[in-house]
Amino acid sequence: MSAVILVVDDNEDNVDIARQMLLSRGFEVRVAYNGPSALASVEQRRPDLILLDIMMPQMSGMEVLDRLRANPATAGVPVILVTAKDQDEDLLAGYKYGADYYITKPFSAKQLLYGIGLVLGTERPE
Numbered sequence: 001m002s003a004v005i006l007v008v009d010d011n012e013d014n015v016d017i018a019r020q021m022l023l024s025r026g027f028e029v030r031v032a033y034n035g036p037s038a039l040a041s042v043e044q045r046r047p048d049l050i051l052l053d054i055m056m057p058q059m060s061g062m063e064v065l066d067r068l069r070a071n072p073a074t075a076g077v078p079v080i081l082v083t084a085k086d087q088d089e090d091l092l093a094g095y096k097y098g099a100d101y102y103i104t105k106p107f108s109a110k111q112l113l114y115g116i117g118l119v120l121g122t123e124r125p126e
């Protein structure tokens with residue numbers, strides 16, 4: 001059974017790129033274009049992993065992550081944060097909020113799949 005990955009990004013092009021990368025590797029992909037939709041999607045069906053953009057209007061990825069972690073039903077869902085920003089403070093804040101991994105845009109399919117493999121435990125760090 002293939003892992004279900006929820007891709008969350010306010011930019012449709014970014015969602016499409018990630019979706020293609022994941023579909024080509026056999027993952028089941030669901031998408032959300034904003035924080036509230038992402039939270040509703042997770043509530044409806046718990047994904048195996050969430051690829052979560054930080055910079056989104058209305059509700060940031062950081063707030064989505066915070067809400068996921070605050071709810072016992074979703075606290076354990078693995079989250080990989082995605083952002084164009086790569087400052088140390090963002091990285092540290094992401095981990096403080098409970099992110100499992102952190103990837104910076106633009107990323108290659110190889111980088112994305114490696115991060116997912118690490119978080120899902122199907123790939124070991126070298």
Ligand SMILES: [Mg+2]
Nearest residue numbers: 010053055056
């Ligand atoms: Mg964004």
